Amino acid sequence: MEKEYLGICSSCGEGIYCHGGFLGGVLEDDGKMICFSCFEEENTGYHSKKQ
Ligand SMILES: [Zn+2]
Numbered sequence: 001m002e003k004e005y006l007g008i009c010s011s012c013g014e015g016i017y018c019h020g021g022f023l024g025g026v027l028e029d030d031g032k033m034i035c036f037s038c039f040e041e042e043n044t045g046y047h048s049k050k051q
Contacts, residue, residue: 002019002020003017003018003019003020003024004017004018005017006018006023006024006025006033007033008033009025009033009034009035009038010028010032010033010034011034011035011038011042012034012035012037012038014035016033016034016035024036025039026039
């Protein structure tokens, strides 16, 4: 499958790619890109504190 390199995750440094029009990460307001795993970790980590 063709994928287009977009940049690296500003959190973990992994490459972020576009898969046939599907963006593999999230572009933040400040122009930084983060991958979905970091994005989800930020969101879930925010709402559910680890004990
Ligand atoms: Zn990441």
